[in-house]
Amino acid sequence: MAIPVEYNFRSVINRWTSTLVAILSIAGTVGVFVVMLAMSQGFMATLVSSGSPQNAILIRGGAEGEMMSAILLDQVRVIADAPGVARSESGDPLVSAEVVTIGAFPLLSSGSDANVQIRGTSPAVMGVRPDVKIVDGRFFRSGLTELIVGRNVPTTYEGLRLGSTVEFGGGRWTVVGVFDAGGSSFDSELWCDARVLNQVYKRPENVFQSVTVRLASTQAFDEFKDAVTADPQLTVDVFREAAYYAEQSRLVSTIIRVLGFLVAAVMAVGAVFAALNTMYSAVTARSSEIGTLKALGFGPGSIVTSFLAESVIIALIGGAVGCLAALPFNGFTTGTMNWSSFSYLAFSFRVTPAILAGGMVFSILMGVIGGLPPAVRAARLPVVVVLREM
Amino acid sequence: MVRVDGKGSGAVVELRNLDKKYYRGEEEIDVLRGLNLDVDAGEFIAFMGPSGSGKTTLLNLIGGLDTPTAGTVRVNGDEISALSGRKLAAWRARNIGFIFQMYNLIPVLTAFQNVQLPLLLTGLGRAERRKHVEAALGLVGLSDRMNHYPRQLSGGQEQRAAIARAIVTDPKILLCDEPTGDLDRAAGDEILDIISRLSKEYGKTVFLVTHDPMAAKRASTVLHLDKGTLLECTADGQLVCGTEEVRR
Numbered sequence: 001m002a003i004p005v006e007y008n009f010r011s012v013i014n015r016w017t018s019t020l021v022a023i024l025s026i027a028g029t030v031g032v033f034v035v036m037l038a039m040s041q042g043f044m045a046t047l048v049s050s051g052s053p054q055n056a057i058l059i060r061g062g063a064e065g066e067m068m069s070a071i072l073l074d075q076v077r078v079i080a081d082a083p084g085v086a087r088s089e090s091g092d093p094l095v096s097a098e099v100v101t102i103g104a105f106p107l108l109s110s111g112s113d114a115n116v117q118i119r120g121t122s123p124a125v126m127g128v129r130p131d132v133k134i135v136d137g138r139f140f141r142s143g144l145t146e147l148i149v150g151r152n153v154p155t156t157y158e159g160l161r162l163g164s165t166v167e168f169g170g171g172r173w174t175v176v177g178v179f180d181a182g183g184s185s186f187d188s189e190l191w192c193d194a195r196v197l198n199q200v201y202k203r204p205e206n207v208f209q210s211v212t213v214r215l216a217s218t219q220a221f222d223e224f225k226d227a228v229t230a231d232p233q234l235t236v237d238v239f240r241e242a243a244y245y246a247e248q249s250r251l252v253s254t255i256i257r258v259l260g261f262l263v264a265a266v267m268a269v270g271a272v273f274a275a276l277n278t279m280y281s282a283v284t285a286r287s288s289e290i291g292t293l294k295a296l297g298f299g300p301g302s303i304v305t306s307f308l309a310e311s312v313i314i315a316l317i318g319g320a321v322g323c324l325a326a327l328p329f330n331g332f333t334t335g336t337m338n339w340s341s342f343s344y345l346a347f348s349f350r351v352t353p354a355i356l357a358g359g360m361v362f363s364i365l366m367g368v369i370g371g372l373p374p375a376v377r378a379a380r381l382p383v384v385v386v387l388r389e390m
Numbered sequence: 391m392v393r394v395d396g397k398g399s400g401a402v403v404e405l406r407n408l409d410k411k412y413y414r415g416e417e418e419i420d421v422l423r424g425l426n427l428d429v430d431a432g433e434f435i436a437f438m439g440p441s442g443s444g445k446t447t448l449l450n451l452i453g454g455l456d457t458p459t460a461g462t463v464r465v466n467g468d469e470i471s472a473l474s475g476r477k478l479a480a481w482r483a484r485n486i487g488f489i490f491q492m493y494n495l496i497p498v499l500t501a502f503q504n505v506q507l508p509l510l511l512t513g514l515g516r517a518e519r520r521k522h523v524e525a526a527l528g529l530v531g532l533s534d535r536m537n538h539y540p541r542q543l544s545g546g547q548e549q550r551a552a553i554a555r556a557i558v559t560d561p562k563i564l565l566c567d568e569p570t571g572d573l574d575r576a577a578g579d580e581i582l583d584i585i586s587r588l589s590k591e592y593g594k595t596v597f598l599v600t601h602d603p604m605a606a607k608r609a610s611t612v613l614h615l616d617k618g619t620l621l622e623c624t625a626d627g628q629l630v631c632g633t634e635e636v637r638r
Binding site for chain 1: 446450453455456475476479480481482483484488490492494496497498499503507508510511555
C-alpha cells in the first residue's frame, strides 16, 4: 500500500498560502480553456441546431455554400416532385427555394455596421422549418417588401424592431414579425419573400441559391438523395441539413478552438511552472518527512506516487475552481462573423459536461507535468543526507 | 555476545572489514576503517564517541540507510550491502525499527496514523492494522493520545509515539539515534525505560547512539568509536577488548 493520500491532502491544506499560487494559475488556465471551448461549442451548436434531421438542403454541385450556389426554378420543381418530400395538408410539397444576401446594419452595442444575412424564402418555409415560430407580429406577405426577423435581431441591430422600416438593396422594407428559431443561426437572420428579394436586388427571378426540403421522415433521406442525384436535369449536392450547417460551422469553430488551445497552452506553461515551484518548495520543506518515510521502508515508487498525487490534488482543486469560474459564461451571448456566410452571427457560450471534463483532464495534465520532476527529486533525496541535516 | 575482532559467527548483526569514506570536494574522509562487529540477538549495544567518530554512520549501515565503501553488512542473515535501493527499502520495512533524536513524526498525521505508516507496507487489513497500532501505542503508554497530532504532544510523548511506530511491525532490531538528545532528564529516562524494556522483555536487539553516559549505562555493552574503529568497553567505561593499536 502506498503513502496515504490523506497525508497529501493535509499537507496541501497545511501550506495553503504557497499552494494558492499554483491553484490560481491552474484555475485561470482551465477557466480560459473552458470558456474558449464553450465559445467554440456555442458557435458550432448554433449553426448545427439550424439544421433539422428531417430536412435536406440542396446546393449546386461543387458549390461550397449557398453564397456560391445557383439552382434554377425548373430544377426546384423537379426537386419538389422527388420521392420522400413531405407535403402540407393541402398537398403542396414542403420545399423552400431560397436566396441569401448580406445587408449592413449598425450594431446597437457599438454603432458600427455589421453584416446581417438576409434570406429570401418560399411562403412554405414555416412548414419546412416547423421549429421556427412567429413570436411577435405576423409572417411576411408574398410579393411585398416585408421582413420577419430572428429574435436576436431587434436586440442586436438598430432599426430592426417590429414595425420599423429600413432601406436596403434599393427597397424600403417593413419589419412585420419576429420569429424564434430555437437559438439557431436563423435567429440572427432577416427573412423575406425570395422573389421580392431577387427583384429588389435585380437578380434573375428564376434563380435561387439553395433548396431546403422537408422530408416525409428522417429515413426518407437516402431515397430522396438517390432520386435527385440520379436525375440528369439536376446537378446538385444533397446534404442532411444538420450536416450541412455543421460543415459550415467548422472553419470558425476550428479557429476559435485553435485560438483557445494556443492561449491555454501559453497560460499552461505559466501554470506548470507555478506547480513546479510549489512542489519543489514542498519537497525542500518536507525533506525530513521524505527521509523518514524512506527510512520506514517506503520505496522510490511510493514517494513519486505520493508527491505526484499531491500535485494532482492541487491541480484538481485549481481545475475545479477554473471550471466553476467558467460556469457563469454558460448562456452568455455574443456574436462573431460567420466566414461561411460573411454575416454576423449571434450565439451563446455552451459550457457542457464534456468541456468541463476536458478542463479537469487538462488540469490533471498540468498537475502531472508540474509534479513529476519534484516527485522524482523527492524520491532521489539521499536519506542519510536528509536525516543528517535535521 | 558482542565481538569486535571479526571472529564471531551466526550473530544477528555481522559487520566485516567495513570501510566508509565520504568525499568533501576532493578531500577523502575515512569515517569507518576496517570495522568488524558481531552482535547476538537480544543485545543492547550503546555506541559512544566524539562527534564525527562515525556512530550515526555505523547505525545507518546496520539499518540499510547507507551502503559501505568496502566490506559487508549481514543482518538477520541478509547480506544487505549488495541490495538495491528498492530492495533495501523493503528490507528495512521488515527488519528495522528506527528511533530518531527529533522523533521524525509526520506533523499532518495523528499519532495513530504515524504509527500505522509502517503497517501500510504490509499486507494487513484495516482491522488488523488498528489492533497492532493500538497495541504499540498501549505499550508506550500513549493510548489516550492516539488521535492527537504531534504538535499537541509533549517531546516525550512524541518520542513515545515514534517508538510505537518503530515497534509496530515487530522488527527484531531497533536503531536509536540519540533518542533522548532533545528531551529533559525525566522524559529521557522514561524513553530509556521503554527501550530497556523492549530489549529485556521483548528480546529486541537494540543499538543506541548516545553522548550521554547515563543513557549508555542502560546498555549491556558500550562500544566506543574513535577515528572509525570500535573499542569495546564495559558500562563503566573500562576498556576490555579492542584493536592491537589501542591495547598498546
